[in-house]
Amino acid sequence: MSHTDAFFHRRHRQKKVALFVAIAAGIVVLVLGLSSLAVVDGLQRASVIRERVGDAQTALVNRDIAGASLAITDATTELETIESRVRLFGFLRPVPYLGNQVSSLIELVNDGRVSLEVIRTLLDIGVDIESDLQSVGLVEGLASVEHFTELTPEMRKELVFALSRKVPDLERAKARLNQQRLGLETLDGDELFFGLRIVRTELLDQIRRLDDTLNVLIPVLSVLPDMGGFNGAQHYLLLLQNDGELRPTGGFWGTYGVLRVENGEIAEIFTDDVYAVDFPSEGVITAEPPLPMKRYLGIDKWYLRDINWSPDVPASAQRALEAYANETRLPDQQYVTAPRVNFQGVILVNPQLGVELLKLFGDVDTGSVTFTPENFYDVLEFEVEQAFVNKGIETLDRKDVIGEMINALFARLKDANTEQLGDLARMTLQLLDNNDIMLYGVKPEVQRIFEREHWSGDLRINAEHDHMMIVDTNLAALKTDKAITRAYTYSVHTNPAGELIATAQINYDHLGGFDYRTTRYRTYTRVYAPLGSELIRVEGSLLNDRTKNPSGAAGAVDVGQEFGATVFGAFTAVEPGANGQLSFTYKLPDYVKEMVDRGEYVLDIQRQPGVGGVALNLDLDLGKPIMSATPPEVSEFWFNDSYTYTTQAGPFQTFNIQLEIKPTAQ
Structure with missing residues (x-):
């Protein structure tokens, strides 16, 4: 070619x-x-x-x-x-x-x-x-x-x-x-x-x-x-908790009620002062209160109003049903106004429910006072603590204003449109999730659903995790909790012996003074720790407040077990305008150390109902480099061996930390 x-x-x-x-x-x-x-x-x-x-x-x-x-x-x-x-x-x-x-x-x-x-x-x-x-x-x-x-x-x-x-x-x-x-x-x-x-x-x-x-x-x-009462009328014991006087389940039970539900409707709602149940039983009830209530509240008999000593809401609800039955069914009682009812459940509500209902349905004018979302708590406290005297209202009738407001709100509920009912459903769910409403059912199958959805305020203690819950109980401090700002700090470190040492600390800032609803703060505080924890020391405990303990002598520390937890308890007090601190230091049980040795650490924090906004600070030094954490730290705290995290305490939070495991020498 x-x-x-x-x-x-x-x-x-x-x-x-x-x-x-x-x-x-x-x-x-x-x-x-x-x-x-x-x-x-x-x-x-x-x-x-x-x-x-x-x-x-x-x-x-x-x-x-x-x-x-x-x-x-x-x-x-x-x-x-x-x-x-x-x-x-x-x-x-x-x-x-x-x-x-x-x-x-x-x-x-x-x-x-x-x-x-x-x-x-x-x-x-x-x-x-x-x-x-x-x-x-x-x-x-x-x-x-x-x-x-x-x-x-x-x-x-x-x-x-x-x-x-x-x-x-x-x-x-x-x-x-x-x-x-x-x-x-x-x-x-x-x-x-x-x-x-x-x-x-x-x-x-x-x-x-x-x-x-x-x-x-x-x-x-x-x-x-x-x-909903579709299998016959259902009756619920309604307990209105005053979170200004904090008790283990969320507040003092100053007002009770009876709610009857039938065919999906609230057929009847009745509220009254809790003392209308308790007073007729005085001298007859023989139940004795827990020892801290005897010491710091000065009572020797245990009535419905103080029965919620347990922070496990189902346990306190069961006791409430027993106390109500005992106090309303004594044969020789006179002037008993509380109805005798077989209840199918208990509903506990905090004041936030009233605020949210007023936001949804508008202000309520009872004829003598107007309630708004902004003034609800303050006006209600003034009416039942002060104004009733000037209005010539009998002591046992002073809380009738609560019933008047509730009746007005439920009348609006019956006339609510579809949009309002949808908003009400969403609002109720949020209040349930935040423990501002808590439910207890007598039927086990109903109660299981409440606990599965975390609507019952039950103590949730996992025997394989670290756990911390702080429980304050206002004992003879009026409604002072509204003037208290709290912060929780939980820290863990390893001592020279390789043991895990935990400290649960509570800071109290008293922002109030002395008036008809505020005084020095008096609280018996408990810490629920993993079962088997061993107390090392307590700082900030008092024998009593300064009027009865001017030298500021340290008080006794109680140690016990319940609900699968070790419980430490101590009394402390804070003067108006001052700040106080109470801390419990203890050795964590071996199973927590073994969990860390396997390269994982899980901490559950449970917040007491009714305590409101509380800062939560974590400082966890587990003696091993951290590989990852949920939730993660902010970047400035990365690349060290401790987990530092600050947040707002929620009803229940879990923190999971993955740790480096060094291979063992062959």
Whole structure:
């Protein structure tokens, strides 16, 4: 072959290669373009889906289940279109960046489908319930009902029992949602195309909202047939806790009440001064109070008002039922105004409930005083401690104003619209989560649900963890807790012998003076520590306050065991305008040391109900380098062997620290 022929042959081959490359590049561009269009089309259809889900939510608010079902059907159709188109480009997953976007979109489509299926499940439940209601006379369906009270007792019962029967379906739906939620949370949003990132965020928000809804529905529907009085009238002992006079369960029980619930309605609510129960029993009741109450409160008999000595709310609630029964059923009593009732449960509420109800339903004017969210506590205290004298009201009638306010609020509750009822449900859940409302059920199956949802204020002590709970008991210090600011500090270090030494410290700042509701602070303070902890020393304990102990002599320290914990207790006092400190130092048991030796440390902190905002400071030096911690420290405390963390104490918090384990020499 001549040079000329070779040249033209080479040029021809190069043209063929160039043509092939151009065609291949064109195909790639076409595929990439089409796949990009698929992503864009998916985003556009996702916007339509979002609108249809919004339409479904609006329909549900109006109790239009058929309209909501139609909207979800439209949303499902759009999603199926996205799914069929996007899956055509699944082969592009190995392609850098674009493949990741397609994979993410496929995953988002799967998660969206599960979310819509769960919504469909909820709607199917609604359809079944409407069918059940039609069988008992509600022909026009729930959309024709403006308020629950419009339903006949038979309809209400059918509605509640139909919902209760669906709890297993709701639990399965929740399990599916949890799985999808975990998948979405592990999907790295930073690597997604901006539009997909928005879809991920919105879908995750939707799943969280559904999950939150199911978190409320499942436990409520599990107990509603019983608690709602659909199996017969239910009576609850209502205990109003005054957190200005802190007691172990959250406050002094100055007011009690009887709540009767029947067919889902509050049929009757009655409140009165707790002394109306206690006074007629004086000289008859023989129960003796715990020794610290004898020492520092000066009482020798144990009545309902002081019965909540245990910080385990179920234990105190059981004692309350026993005390109420004993004090109202003595044969020779006279002038007994407290009704004799067999209770099915106990409801403990803190003043925050009153504040939140006033925010929701507006100010209440009783005719003699106006309650607002801002003045609720102060005005109520003044009325029952001072104003009643000037108004010529008898001592045992001074708390009638509480009943007047409660009756006004419940009258508004009966007239509440759908939006207000939704706000009330969310508010109640928040108060339950914060232990401002606590529930005890006499039936074990009901109580188990309350404890599972952490609505009962029970002591939660894990025998494999470190644990710390501080419990203050105001003993003869009026309502001084409203003037006290607290801070907790919990520290752990290793001593030369390799033992873990813990210190639980409480700082008290007394910001008040002397007046009708404030005096020097007097508290018997307990620390609940891991079982087997050994006391080393206590600093700040007092024999009594300065009026009875002018020399400031140290007081005795009590050591005991209950609820699977070792308990240390001591008395202290703080003068107005001063600050005080009480600390307990003790050796942690061997099992905590063994946990640390395995490379892990878990600490549970439980906050006393009613104590309000308390700063919590942790300083944990476990003698080993820290690998990770949950929650993490702020960055300035990294790269050392101690865990330093400051936060606001919550009802129950767990701190988990992973430690470095050095290999043992062979």
